Amino acid sequence: MLEVARDRRTEALAEGSRLGAGLFEALAERTADAPGVTRVAYGEGEGAAFALMAEAAGDLGGDSVFDAAGNQFLTFRGADRSRTIYIGSHLDSVPHGGNFDGAAGVVLGLAAAAVLARLGSAPPFDVCVLCLRAEESCWFPHSYIGSKTALGRLEPTVLDTVLRSDTGRSLATHMRELGFDPEAVRRGESRIDPARAVAYIEPHIEQGPVLVAAGRPLGLVTGIRGSFRFREAAFHGTYAHSGATPRTLRRDAVVAASELVMAMQALWERLERDGHDLAVTFGIVGTDPAQHSFSKVAGEARLCIDVRSQSESTLEEVRRRLVETGLDIAARRDVRLELGPLGGSTPAVMAPRLLEQMRAAAAAAGIEAVEMASGAGHDAATFANAGIPTGMIFIRNENGSHNPDERMDMADFDQALAVMVDLLQQPADRWG
Structure with missing residues (x-):
């Protein structure tokens, strides 16, 4: 019986991996801009990425909705619908960047949802795969626009004073042109209630050489530099x-x-x-x-x-x-x-309890992960500083980031997927 369960899990993880590989391939094709990809914040490439992820979520039975700023919430039902585990990252890129920066976090969330669906295993709470806007400040010179708007924490003046580098037009203008509501953003409206947020988990490729040098597939992030x-x-x-x-x-x-x-x-x-x-x-x-x-x-x-x-x-x-x-x-x-x-x-510290859960999940999957700080900034910092328990998983990636030569191996992605699935199968009392 145990062997049958292991086989089912192996098959389900393989299906999640195939979904992930297919999404990365489609994403590269739809946002290609040789060399590499370009997904301009509030632009065509970012929009194509959002549409692709919504389509995949719909195929898995997830619900898709935008907030006032255009962040996309892809929600899968859990056993307790009163609270939510958020998994996500951004989908914009630097000009002629790599295909995995940011996108790996969203794709991993959808792959984990596919595994749980195949296993017929409901997570303890709703799981929302969060597609965030405008993390790369090369487009709008302001940090963490997507996560700040998702949490209702964007300083209102940013909407009018921060201009996109290629158009010279304001953030509010670009939101409005895509049918979103900058005035609601200005008022601080948010779809996320921190009191009902169980956790925010951001899987992300490592953007430096630490994991490659250590010969380890995954890193568990302890904090994020300000x-x-x-x-x-x-x-x-x-x-x-x-x-x-x-x-x-x-x-x-x-x-x-x-x-x-x-x-x-x-x-x-x-x-x-x-x-x-x-x-x-x-x-x-x-x-x-x-x-x-x-x-x-x-x-x-x-x-x-x-x-x-x-x-x-x-x-x-x-x-x-x-x-x-x-x-x-x-x-x-x-x-x-x-x-x-x-x-x-502002610097951010990852939640110790969530770090311990990820440590246990990695051990259960037989994965030796490196515990490390993040030198690069991430939307996870905004969630942590908003009081939401936050964690990050780094996936090994050769050739650095913000360049077309990013190289994340799908075998390492699969290791992160196994950790995420184990996390999402942990009972409600483990989450606090």
Whole structure:
């Protein structure tokens, strides 16, 4: 009898894996933009991805509904319909990105629903596979738009002041054009009642090399780094002739920018030696192509500054040191520093009880998982900071992320699927 049950489970997991593989293939075809895929937030590619997931959910007997912001809720009935376990992630991508970033979480949720349907096993509570909008801030320069709108926590001014990078039009305008209701978003309306949310679980490909280096298929996330960002920082000096202007009379913006980069690198190294969790990145550094020249001293140097840590106190210290150092450099180099608007996100800790449940599920499946913090930001941070018990499962992925060469092996996806199915079969009293 036990052997028959194992065979049924194996067959059901294989069916879920086939569904997942088919969804990834269809997603790649429908959103292809060589090299890679492009799923613009509130754009055609993201919309195609939402339609594909809704179609799959309907085939499995799930209900599909949008909220006011256009997030999609795909709900499967559980034994207790008064509460909900949410599984999900985002479906937008960076330009010419990979097929798995974000999408793996939604596809895994649907694959788990398919396994439970095949087994005839109802989860303890309703399961909602959540398709979130606009997580990639390359489109709208604001963190976690989908999860913030889903929870009714988006700052209202963002609707009008945050513009999409390729159109220059506001978030509210794009919502309205797709038939959604930005005024309801402005009022903080939400389909999620935190008091009735059992948990939010976000499966996601790892976007770094830790699991590949460790030779492990899965990671259980302990926390998510927060950040502060200056996207529009710039040093302003004076353009001058490269041969005729002596060093002592130059107001060179590039030299000032370079000095700031190296000063922050040195600060990072010192703080890391002292045990601080930190990552400092100058992702964009450049001069003005309309004015720069081979034979000019650069009068402007632009920088995009991204600082991340699990510690709010570390973020605050580094922000203070960045401002002090930048202003000191500007004074010594006789240039002007404009940091521009400050953005960022709050660090988040994953729920210890849910982490223990995932640890037990991995052990039951015979999987050795790595426990690790997430250096990248995820919508899970918004749910955790809203007081909803939150967990993340990382799936091994070669070649990093935000590029067309993402490579998640379906064998690793299948390991994550086994963990998720075990979680969803745990009795209600295990969930708290």
